[in-house]
Amino acid sequence: MVFRYALHGRLNAAQAESLSFKLSYSYEQMSSCRYDESSHEVVVELDDPDHAPALATIVEKLIESSLKERQIGKRVICETEKMEANVLGSVQRPVFDGMRYEGAALAIFEAVDARLARLADGYASERRRYSASISLETMEKCNYVSYFPQNLYMISEIPHQYDALQQIKATGDYRQHARLGERALTPAVCFHCYEEFSDSIVDQPVVISSAGHCFRHEATWRKSSYRLKEFQMREIVYLGDEQTVSELRSAIMTEVWTLFCELGLTGRIETAADPFYYPQDNPMAFHQIMAEMKYELVAQTGDEQFSIASFNHVHDSLTRQFRITDRSRQPVHSGCVAFGVDRWVYLLLCEYGPDLDEWPDRVKHILAAGGVQDYAIQ
Incomplete structure (x- = not known):
């Protein structure tokens, strides 16, 4: 009803x-x-x-x-011209849940991820691979639990107790014995970087490139081909002085926009804010937009619009929490560029269809520039 x-x-x-x-x-x-x-x-x-x-x-x-919230309009930084629907795109939107990759979708996924990794390599980045879980202590330090509890998946565990294990065997009922553990599923890759550099001195710019599975709790009815509960993110995280961090974000954003346009995609880059749930945190969202701390690359395909990348400069808000400083013991600045790889795959399937042989040569060439030579996409 x-x-x-x-x-x-x-x-x-x-x-x-x-x-x-x-x-x-x-x-x-x-x-x-x-x-x-x-x-x-x-x-x-x-x-x-x-x-x-x-x-x-x-x-x-x-x-x-x-009624108490202040709202401010988003500012568009750059925008493509509106394009006609690509004739190669499916008349019906592709069914896509990100849970299994095969065939064309797998080839696109690997090519996109490798192309973005290659982009990160251009900034002298150090590669990392982090766990799919993260400590709740780290999440609390990041204020994620305080600001975005609606998205957090916490990990439960079965206690190592004889009586509890015997009851589970006898009844099959594990729910009454499950308890909250000390870790959560990672909602974003970048938090691991702050954990890694906690209590350290950064006297030269640091750039980290990493990819991993991320998880965010969504209502089942909100789940779609681009809004997933489990998804792959590739991130470029940078630490340094204020000017260096600002210049790095700007340079990466420019390069990503060029890549987006060369792929023949439609969209815009605009100011944005994180999805704070509580009204008392609204001033932070207002400040993020006013200070242009966050930009998003919003793609459009058919009647759908969704973010496929974000470009962030969070100043010293996180480095202060983790005591990441320069030689003078002042917190350094930091930020990250985050790519939703599954969303890039879905977008490309919508625009060019599942038959890679029919894709424009220029698009295949750009994606094959990831540096790996065995993609079916070539």
């Missing part, structure tokens, strides 16, 4: 978008939630209408908190 909540005279469009985002993480009994710009309503679908009163209470609470 569909329920509509009118926002006329209460929230502006930006506040309504924010409310819709937060509502999607606030009530698990929903099967969909969106902001209808034309009617200025939040539209929610419930499988069981008996949940409507509880949902209405939550919506009202979110409206009240949204």
Whole structure:
């Protein structure tokens, strides 16, 4: 059953978008939630209408908190011209869940990841491979638990206790014995870098290139071909003085934009903010946009738009937490460029289709420049 909540005279469009985002993480009994710009309503679908009163209470609470939020429009840094749909793209969007790669999708995945790794090599980066899990202590230091609890997957464990193990064997019921462990599934690769350089002195710029599996808790109904619960990220993390970090981000962003355009893709780079859930953290999102601490490369294919990369300069907010300093014991600056590799794969499949033999030679040549020679994409 569909329920509509009118926002006329209460929230502006930006506040309504924010409310819709937060509502999607606030009530698990929903099967969909969106902001209808034309009617200025939040539209929610419930499988069981008996949940409507509880949902209405939550919506009202979110409206009240949204009234206190300051919103600022995003600034577009650069944008491609609008292009006609590529004739090679599928008429029907490809079914894609990122859980298994084979055939053309696997070839594209390997080529994209290698091409991005090669890009990182151009900045004298050191390569790393980190664990798929990370300590909760590190997540707390990063303030991830405080700012984004809605996205965190924590790891449970079965205690090493004789009685508990015997009961599990006898009943098959492990849930009552499971307890929270000391680690979480990694939501972003870059956090491992801060853990690695904790309590260290950085007197020369450091650039780290790494890729890994990342995990973010999403409502099942929000999951799509580009919004996955488990996904592959490649990141370039940089540490140094303020000017060096700013120049590195700018240089990498320019190179990525050139690559994006050469691939014949459509989109834009715009200012952005992290998805803070709590209204009291809204000033941080406002500051991120005002200070241009975060840019996103937003791709467009058909009627879908989604970010495929972000370019971040977080100043000393994380290095201060991990006591990463220069010789004078002042926290250095840091940032990262993060690529959602699965999203690049989905975007390319949408634009050029699954038959690699039909792809433009220039696109195959650009992706084959990752430096590995055995791709079926060549």
